[in-house]
Amino acid sequence: MLNWLKGVRFVVCEMEEAKAFEPALKPSTVRQWVYDDVDGFAARYAHARDLGIEAMTDEMFDIADDGSNDLMTIEKGDTAYEIENKEVTNRSKLRIETRKWYMSKIAPKRYGEKLALVDPADPDKAAPIFTLKIDNS
Numbered sequence: 001m002l003n004w005l006k007g008v009r010f011v012v013c014e015m016e017e018a019k020a021f022e023p024a025l026k027p028s029t030v031r032q033w034v035y036d037d038v039d040g041f042a043a044r045y046a047h048a049r050d051l052g053i054e055a056m057t058d059e060m061f062d063i064a065d066d067g068s069n070d071l072m073t074i075e076k077g078d079t080a081y082e083i084e085n086k087e088v089t090n091r092s093k094l095r096i097e098t099r100k101w102y103m104s105k106i107a108p109k110r111y112g113e114k115l116a117l118v119d120p121a122d123p124d125k126a127a128p129i130f131t132l133k134i135d136n137s
Helices: 002-014 027-036 038-065 086-106
Strands: 071-076 079-084 122-126
Touching: 027 038, 038 086
Parallel strands: none
Antiparallel strands: 071 079
């Protein structure tokens, strides 16, 4: 039984979609394996999640570069016009923005918004950093 579970854990980390595994794995089962960290599964899972985030960046480029349905042809009389298919372009924008938002939440140090710590009155001068000291006496 333990060898089978070890094999399943390895397969989950290596597979692109755990749903393809038979029998289907419950997300709670995988989370429990991560929590228990049996045989170093947590590190392999974290690595697989990291690779998944990297795959999302590649996906965003694919979405942005795919212009196959961006234009549609409208015929009025004898003349044909090519116009932007706003439904397709807006959907592509939404797909990219959703991935960017998700990546900024799941890996904020890597993909989050960078905060500029500058003094608005003098942008060349760094803003002061304050330390709050709490005296519990």
